[in-house]
Amino acid sequence: MVGAFVGAFALLMLSAFTSVLAGGPVGTKRELVNAAYEAAAGECLNWEKPDLSDAQKVDCSAAHKFEVTGTADITSAYPAEAPFPNAEAWEKIAQENCTQAATTYMSGKLDPQGKYGISTLNPDETRWASGYRQLRCGLQVTAPSGAALPSYGSAKTQDQSNVYDPGVCVALGENNTVGDPIECAKPHAFEIIGVVQHPEGAYLPIEQQDAVMSEKCAEVANEYTGGADLKAKNLLVTWDTRAEESWAVGSRKANCKIGAVPQGENLVAWEGSVRNPDGAPLTTSNPPQTTSVRPQDEPTGAPLHSESGKPSESGSPSESSKPDKPSSSSPTTTTENR
Incomplete structure (x- = not known):
């Protein structure tokens, strides 16, 4: 994977992540994923359903698709009357609030062209309307389409080389x-x-x-x-x-x-x-x-570590x-x- 690294890492955050922990549109599944809203730095989350409605905390040694690096509260910048951000605004919010969290979490040793990309889990429109303004910042291994790939072990201890297994x-x-x-x-x-x-x-x-x-x-x-x-x-x-x-x-x-x-x-x-x-x-x-x-209902973001978040000419x-x-x-x- 080749991408430019100019200043900040690209954040793998598009519209699909807006509903990561909320199970998409409001429905009966919301209570099944509330545990993920309590995830702290160092904890890992996994899901199987394309709409991510079954997201749960798991041991980081097991297969997971998100490792929490920190939380961010954006209430001061987005008070109760603030409109729900669009995809471009969400990316800016993530860049401003989660890049440093990932760098700190990795003790400054995050490979800008490695297999881990910075991402966020954001509240959906209903939670936003209720005043919820907390983000989960994290790291993911993603395919070029943005589809989440399983990761094993904490990113802190894993080799970050962007490689696939033989036979892939x-x-x-x-x-x-x-x-x-x-x-x-x-x-x-x-x-x-x-x-x-x-x-x-x-x-x-x-x-x-x-x-x-x-x-x-x-x-x-x-x-x-x-x-x-x-x-x-x-x-x-x-x-x-x-x-x-x-x-x-x-x-x-x-x-x-x-x-x-x-x-x-x-x-x-x-x-x-x-x-x-x-x-x-x-x-x-x-x-x-x-x-x-496996295809997802929506892409979860550009997989490259470039400032623009656009795919490289790899x-x-x-x-x-x-x-x-x-x-x-x-x-x-x-x-x-x-």
Whole structure:
């Protein structure tokens, strides 16, 4: 995932979060989720229903979709007569009230391009009309569409590298971008084949990361595919790199992946998997993330850490990170950041 980091993190907050804890429109389900309104910093919340009406506090070691970093009361800025904020106003409110809470919660070590994004849980229109003005600030792992992905363990103790498990396929999104996890039988941009852990030490410039990833991903591809002839399938090996600000907070993992040979600078969708069916079982850290993301009634926000909150051009080939010519014994390789 690539996004600019200029001043403040982008906040993953659009209209869907307005009803996160209220269960959407007023109804009989409201009392089932009141416990979430009492969640404090360090507590985690999970839900299964697309309208988030079943949100409950859970142990952070279990699957969850929101980790509370603090609360904010905006009564002084929005008195009783203030109109209900629109999506743009909510984003401004979240930026002003939750960015610092996340930074403080993470002791200043929040990866601006990592898997965790800053978000908010806001009151719905009915609670707003009654004078309720308290927000829950938090961190989430999200797919590019904004759909919440399950997280395990507190963000304080987890590696923040933006990686997927081997075996995950990711869709080809609009405007040449990489989309959500999707079933490999469906058209997709990449199949994730492995994760490379860079060692501790000084930051490796992109060209050095490329050299490391080129060698390691060729080995990973050979094992993952059982030595398949990728060139004959019009496929190639590619990988991600880590930005210096990510490296500084300990994000040293990067994905190896396989994609179709691009047409110019445009990614090409392909179907199926190149995994060797007789290969060893895959080692995954978050099994629920190895399946496609279930659609939600509404997107929960832009998933990138950019000031504007707009998706980045992460699907476009990176001219600055192309490797040297591969050896004739290695799979054809190129590279681009996700």
